[in-house]
Amino acid sequence: MCKLIHGHLTALETSQGRRAGEPQRAYLDLIVFPELAIHPDDMDLLRQLSDRTKAAIFAGQTHFQHPYYQQPVNRGVWVLRTQHQSGRQIVPVYQGKQYPTDDEEACGVKGHRPYQVLVELSTKLPAETARLTGAICYDATDLKLAADLRDVSDLFVIAALNQDITTFDAMTEALHYHMYQPVVLANTGEFGGSNAVAPYSEHYKRFISHVHGSAQAAVSLFNIDLLSFKSKPIKRSPPKKTSGKHDAPRKTPPAGYGGRL
Secondary structure, three states: OHHHHHHHHHHHHHHOOOOOOOOOOOOOOEEEOOOOOEOHHHHHHHHHHHHHHOOEEEEEEOOEEOOOOOOEEOEEEEEEEEEEOOEEEEEEEEEEEOOOOHHHHHOOOEOEOOOOOEEEEEOOOOOOEEEEEEEEHHHHHOHHHHHHHOOOOOEEEEEOOOOOHHHHHHHHHHHHHHOOOOEEEEOOOOOOOEEEEOOEOOHHHHEEEEEOOOOOOOOOOOOOOOOOOOOOOOOOOOOOOOOOHHHOOEOOOOOOOOOOO
16 A cells, blocks of 8 residues: 555656656655554554655554553554654654444453544744644544544544444534534545545535545545634625635534634
């Protein structure tokens, strides 16, 4: 899958006129893998992928034997990179899963989410920030978590391994509006059902990406404006045509939403 992602990025550059032998121009900001996708011994592959693409990564790890509980836990990992004149630094930050599934509990997997990771990205000029956060599959169904994050995060990503595609499709369609931010779900290719949605007014803008159908290895590359939904949209009467990515018509925000800093 790492090779497939890099191949897609190379194809994108070729379509934009890059010639063989030229240094890579295009890069990614974030790559999302499904739940239980990465073995802890293969973290070096994610570091190499981050170096190739300049991307941060959120991926589900296989069950990990927790040294304190002496039980397996389900967790994800954020692979975060910073670039300096002296070089780059890659830091793994772990995101736990609080609510194991019935099958996991039968196998002795313990719920463990002592904190919720928030990743802040910033632009240079003008200075703007966007915060990313994520959940491991079943945790995304926790409405208390979504309520806590609505006024804090600007993108909610879900690493999933789930057969109930219809329910999770409905969940992302609900969450992107109630949290008033883009929601990205990466499910395993065995079941399909990966998607990205954002609360734009037009249906064709709202559904940014979706991959359905079982038994396939799929990679989706797409752009999401994380700054569009930080503030409440300005009411216009009558509606006016707008230009610019921050001005794309958005849905009326949910009750009580006052914007994010």
